[in-house]
Structures are given as C-alpha cells and as structure tokens.
Amino acid sequence: MHVENLSQNxxxxxWHKQYKHQSASLxxxxxxxxxxxxxxxxxxxxxxxxxxxxxxxxxxxxxxxxGAQRVAAELGIAIVAPDTSPRGDAVADEAxxxxxxxxxxxxxxxxxxxxxxxxxMYDYVVNELPALVEELFPVTDxxxxxxxxxxxxxxxxxxxxxxxxxxxxxxxSPICNPVNCQWGQDAFRAxxxxxxxxxxxxxxxxxxxxxxxxxxxxxxxxxxxxxDFLNSQLRPETLQAAAKASxxxxxLRRHEGYDHSYYFIASFIESHLRFHxxxxxxxxxx
Amino acid sequence: MHVENLSQNxxxxxWHKQYKHQSASLxxxxxxxxxxxxxxxxxxxxxxxxxxxxxxxxxxxxxxxxGAQRVAAELGIAIVAPDTSPRGDAVADEAxxxxxxxxxxxxxxxxxxxxxxxxxMYDYVVNELPALVEELFPVTDxxxxxxxxxxxxxxxxxxxxxxxxxxxxxxxSPICNPVNCQWGQDAFRAxxxxxxxxxxxxxxxxxxxxxxxxxxxxxxxxxxxxxDFLNSQLRPETLQAAAKASxxxxxLRRHEGYDHSYYFIASFIESHLRFHxxxxxxxxxx
Numbered sequence: 001m002h003v004e005n006l007s008q009n010x011x012x013x014x015w016h017k018q019y020k021h022q023s024a025s026l027x028x029x030x031x032x033x034x035x036x037x038x039x040x041x042x043x044x045x046x047x048x049x050x051x052x053x054x055x056x057x058x059x060x061x062x063x064x065x066x067g068a069q070r071v072a073a074e075l076g077i078a079i080v081a082p083d084t085s086p087r088g089d090a091v092a093d094e095a096x097x098x099x100x101x102x103x104x105x106x107x108x109x110x111x112x113x114x115x116x117x118x119x120x121m122y123d124y125v126v127n128e129l130p131a132l133v134e135e136l137f138p139v140t141d142x143x144x145x146x147x148x149x150x151x152x153x154x155x156x157x158x159x160x161x162x163x164x165x166x167x168x169x170x171x172x173s174p175i176c177n178p179v180n181c182q183w184g185q186d187a188f189r190a191x192x193x194x195x196x197x198x199x200x201x202x203x204x205x206x207x208x209x210x211x212x213x214x215x216x217x218x219x220x221x222x223x224x225x226x227x228d229f230l231n232s233q234l235r236p237e238t239l240q241a242a243a244k245a246s247x248x249x250x251x252l253r254r255h256e257g258y259d260h261s262y263y264f265i266a267s268f269i270e271s272h273l274r275f276h277x278x279x280x281x282x283x284x285x286x
Numbered sequence: 287m288h289v290e291n292l293s294q295n296x297x298x299x300x301w302h303k304q305y306k307h308q309s310a311s312l313x314x315x316x317x318x319x320x321x322x323x324x325x326x327x328x329x330x331x332x333x334x335x336x337x338x339x340x341x342x343x344x345x346x347x348x349x350x351x352x353g354a355q356r357v358a359a360e361l362g363i364a365i366v367a368p369d370t371s372p373r374g375d376a377v378a379d380e381a382x383x384x385x386x387x388x389x390x391x392x393x394x395x396x397x398x399x400x401x402x403x404x405x406x407m408y409d410y411v412v413n414e415l416p417a418l419v420e421e422l423f424p425v426t427d428x429x430x431x432x433x434x435x436x437x438x439x440x441x442x443x444x445x446x447x448x449x450x451x452x453x454x455x456x457x458x459s460p461i462c463n464p465v466n467c468q469w470g471q472d473a474f475r476a477x478x479x480x481x482x483x484x485x486x487x488x489x490x491x492x493x494x495x496x497x498x499x500x501x502x503x504x505x506x507x508x509x510x511x512x513x514d515f516l517n518s519q520l521r522p523e524t525l526q527a528a529a530k531a532s533x534x535x536x537x538l539r540r541h542e543g544y545d546h547s548y549y550f551i552a553s554f555i556e557s558h559l560r561f562h563x564x565x566x567x568x569x570x571x572x
Contacts, residue, residue, distance in 0.1 A: 009549035010512060010541075016549055067353030067552065226296060255296075263295035263302055266353065 001132050006031065012073035013038035016063055021132065025123040026086040032129065033059040035069050039076040040138040047167075047280045048078045048139045049273070052125065052147030052154040054173075055183070056103045058083050062148075065262035071273040075282055078139050082129055084150070086118035099183050100190055106178075107154030108202050110191035119191055122202075126158055126165070144276040146170040148265055149229070153178055156204035156219070156239075163215045168279035170220040170272045172265050173227055176239035177205040183233050205235075208250070209242035219243075219250045220275045222268050224258030287418050292317065298359035299324035302349055307418065311409040312372040318415065319345040321355050325362040326424040333428035333453075333566045334419060335559070337367045338411065338437030338444075340459075341469070342389045344369050348434075351548035357559040361568055364425050368415055370436070372404035385469050386476055392464075393440030394488050396477035405477055408488075412444055412451070430562040432456040434551055435515070439464055442490035442505070442525075449501045454565035456506040456558045458551050459513055462525035463491040469519050491521075494536070495528035505529075505536045506561045508554050510544030 006018040014037040023030040039046050049072070051062045059081040062068065072079055085091075085105030092114040093101035110119035134141055143166050147155035152174025159169035178184020179199045188199040200206040223236045230236075236252055243250035258264040277283050292304040300323040309316040325332050335358070337348045345367040348354065358365055371377075371391030378400040379387035396405035420427055429452050433441035438460025445455035464470020465485045474485040486492045509522045516522075522538055529536035544550040563569050 009545055009547050010510070010543040010553070011549040012553045064351050064548065067356065069549075069552070070353070070556075224296070257296040259295055261295050262350065263297040263355075266355070267296070267298045270356075 001135055003132065003136060011035065012069045014040070014069065014073050016069065018059065023086075023124055023128060025120045025128045027118050028086045028088045028091055030087065030124070031059055031083055033063050033081045034133065034137060035063065035072055035079040036137065037073045037076050037078060040078070044076065045138050045140045046076045046078050047142035047144065047282070048080055048130075048133060049276055050125065050130070050143060050145045051079055051081045052107060052145070052151030053081065053084050054147070054149030054151050055084070056098050057151075058103075061262065065266065066269050067266045068269045068273060071270045075273060075277045077273060077277060077280070077282070078137065080129065080133055082125060085121065091118045100186055104150065104187060106150060106187040106191060106202070107158060108188070108191050111198070112191060112193045115191050121154075122158070125154065126162055142167060142280055144168045144280060146272055146276070147174070148172045149234075149260065150175055150183070152221070153184070153204060157202050157207060159217050159219070160204060160207040160211060160215060163217050166217060168218040168220070168276050170275060172222050172268070173224060173229070173234055173260055174204065174221060174236075174239070175233055177203060177235045179203045179206065180238070181233045181235065205238040205242040208239060208248050209245050211246045211248050216249050218275070218279050219248070220272060221250065221252045222255060222272070223252065224255050224260065224264045226257045227260045229260055287421055289418065289422060297321065298355045300326070300355065300359050302355065304345065309410055309414060311406045311414045313404050314372045314374045314377055316373065316410070317345055317369055319349050319367045320419065320423060321349065321358055321365040322423065323359045323362050323364060326364070330362065331424050331426045332362045332364050333430065333568070334364045334366055334416075334425045335562055336411065336416070336429060336431045337365055338393060338431070338433030338440040339367065339370050340433070340435030340437050341370070342384050343437075347548065351552065352555050353552045354555045354559060357556045361559060361563045363559060363563060363566070363568070364423065366415065366419055368411060371407065377404045386472055390436065390473060392436060392473040392477060392488070393444060394474070394477050397484070398477060398479045401477045407440075408444070411440065412448055428453060428566055430454045430566060432558055432562070433460070434458045435546065436461055436469070438507070439470070439490060443488050443493060445503050445505070446490060446493040446497060446501060449503050452503060454504040454506075454562050456561060458508050458554070459510060459515070459520055459546055460490065460507060460522075460525070461519055463489060463521050465489045465492065466524070467519045467521065491524040491528040494525060494534050495531050497532045497534050502535050504561070504565050505534070506558060507536065507538045508541060508558070509538065510541050510546065510550045512543045513546045515546055
C-alpha cells in the first residue's frame, strides 16, 4: 500500500502527520492524519483511536482543536483521523449543502447513483484504513473508535455492527437516531434510497435496541445541554431508551451550558481517552 | 465603554467569549476574545494573560488551537486575545502580502501614511484593551503577556517598555531582532519610516541589551529547532546575547524537531501558564 507524507509536526513528544493515498473503497485520493505518541519512537507498538469528524470537517479539525495529543502521548495511544467523505473533482456533490455530499459521507456505503461511485466511507473506516494503518505504522490491532456529531453516529453504528473490531466506543454529541431527524433522513434517502430497512442498519438507537450481550461494548457519550442541535438532530434520549431496553452498557453524560463546538470536545476529550485506555488495558482498573 | 458580545462557548468549566467594540486607538471596530476561568463565576477576580498572535492570525487561532483553557481554568487565569491589526474596509492594506497590513500590525504605532490612520496596535494592547477588560470583566490589574512569532515580538517589546504593567512575559518563536530580518524591516519601514532609531524602540534584542535592573521581568522563550523561520526571521541567539550583555533574566529553551505551528505552542503552553502563575503569586515557589 502506498501513502505519501504531506506534512509532519512534532507534538507532545510525538508526531502529527498527514498522508494521502489512493483509496480502493472510495475510488479517489484521500487524506488522513495520524498522531504517533512518543512511545512509538522507542520501538513500542500502540493501540489506535479512530476519530470520526462531523459535517464539513476534514482530518484537520480534531487534530488542531481537540487538544487530544497531550493525553494520548501520556497514555500511549495513536490517533487516526480520516476525512469525512470522498474528495476530488470526480466525486458527486451538492455544492450548496453542508449536510450532503462532500464533507457529509455519513459513514455508510451508498447504494444509489450518483453517490455509489465513491461514497463508501463505511468500508473505508471499518476495513481499508485500519488495514493500511496497521501495515504502515507501529500500531497494534487493538482499536477504539470515537467521533463527533455525524462522526459520533459513525462511531456508534460502526462499533455496534463490528463489536469484535473495537475495545470501546465513545461519542460527543452524536446523531443518535438519524432515521428520525432531517440530517439523517436527507443523507440516507440520497445515499441508501427509500428502503427504510437499509436506513435502520445505520441508526445507533435502532442497533442499540436490538443489541444482544455478544455485541456489548463499553460506550461513553457526552452531550452538551447548550447544543443548538440537541432536540432537532441529536436526540440522546432515544439512545438512552434503546440502551435501557437492551441493557446495553451505555454511559450518557449531559453537560450544562456546553455547545456543539470543539470547545466542548476539548473540555472532555481527556476523560474519553482515559475511558478508552482503561478498556485497552493501559490503566489498572479503578 | 461599549462592547457587543458576538459568541460564547462553555470551555473547561469557564467561558470563551468574543466581543466587538469601537477602538479609539485604532479608529475602527475591533474583535477580541476572552477566556474567563470558572473562578470568575464564583465571584473571584482573576489576573489576565494577554496573548498576541502572529502574522495572518485573529483572536481565534490561539483560543481554538493552543489548548490553554484547561490549565488556565485550573490556575484561575483569564486569557485575552486581541486581533493582530486594525480591520475593516477603511483600513489600509497590502492585500497581496501576508506580512504587511491587515493581520500584520506588528504591535507598533505607525507614524507613516497611510498606516498611521489606524495601525496603532501598541496603544491598543498596552492601554486601551486592558482598560476595557479591567472595567468590564471580573479581572484584577495583574497582567502577564505572551505571544507567538510577530506576537512574541510584541509581547517581549511591550513588556520591556512597560515592565511595571506586567508580572512576567513569555514568547513562542518570537521575532527577536526585527531590525535585522525581512519581516521586521519591511514592517518597520512601512509603519515607522526610515528612522532606524524608531525601529530600535521596537526591537526586543536592542531593548533587552539596554535594559537596566529596574526593567527586569521574568522572561521565558521557547523556540523549536525545526522552525522554518528560525534563522531567517527569528534569531533567538541575538536575544540570548542581548540578555547576557545586560544580565537580563531570560530563560530561552530550544526544542528539537518542533516547528512554527500551533502544534508546538500546544505542546508547551502549560509550562508558560505555570511560569506566569508563579510570577503572579498563584503558586507557591518551587
């Protein structure tokens, strides 16, 4: 597998690096970022946290704004941030919309034209990118996954559908029930067509309600009470009800006054990293 | 004094807020950002760190990328980030240049047309903005100052010229000797004219070499060895020689591999905040 290094910055004793590569899943050139903690320079292999960003984002938002590297460096966790959709002139788009097309891949495999040519972010995140990362970088196959908003939806649904591939999952302000909100309905109708059964396969609340014990993963969700999208798009109460119905191990925390921005993520990313570190066996139990 | 609140985000138990106001010094509308740590919500007044950003930046870069709020919240320090130049359609600019005009005020009072109409960032940072902040927000008149690159130049020169207004000063990758580098020479020629004596009044190395004991302030400078501008524009060795000549209390640290980006700042901002906290009397001596 060939990747080209685009940039590198020393960060908390480790390295932040951006790469581009030709993605087979997405049929286009893709960029991703990786934070390699200082343990890797000493010959250690470290586990990986995959971070899925929200609408309009690229690989850069989390790496620049979340302040995650400090704790990842301390704990010895690599962070991989993919882009949020396929990219390039050949890729279908809705240029006037921020919530469909480029920057809005929704972590599904599109089945509908014209999207199905490139919009296969589910395969990319679940299979192609981890295979590439585990071949090229000093990391183990121990993975955790997290994300924000659309990326929180991605992290939760991918973990629920692939519980054996991850040790734990977390999310900030996830779209918890996309089949019942505008963002999710518009994206699923475009990418997956009118078949509601296909939509439900990418809805965290539906999947969590159906989950059996074999699918349980430690799950942490943070939601700001001052989030402008809380009631219209995110609806964590639906996820909570689903977890209750299936006795799924969800910890949902609500935070007064916090909004949908990276100021919220930065405020609580440390506790997500420590949660994942514990599930990766990097910390002794509390 | 009238200010208008533009945005607010909860951050580490405190608040990040942006304001705009009509600046008398700059003769235009200006935006600034403030981080108010959680102590202020409990009725405490806290000291302020002024952060001066580098070329092309606004009030947003540091607040979004440096990850300073965590430690500022712990220590009880407010952070104020002004913009880097006057703004607006009426303000002179060199649109094709990033290092002159808007985004490049260099923290001086311009004496040359057309710049002298608005480019008075020195007065704004030293006098107008602190007066406004200390009137409107729950802060004391205990101040420290820091900055990056052009803003490191600003922090060092402003502290050297006003040692009684600050408890300590720090800088990341400052332009240490602007009278001898392209960025500084171009800016000083435009804003201050051909009079080299005027230039020297805004050169940290010149001022530090001339400093007497009454002007000494605890001073911390961090410089990355992988910084592309190290030898062409920054020249910390000049500052170090100046400090040696006047026995000025400069601590200059060099960091292998780190570049000019906010990844460098984020990696070391905690130690700058703790340095300032100690000089503000917020920590017991070590």
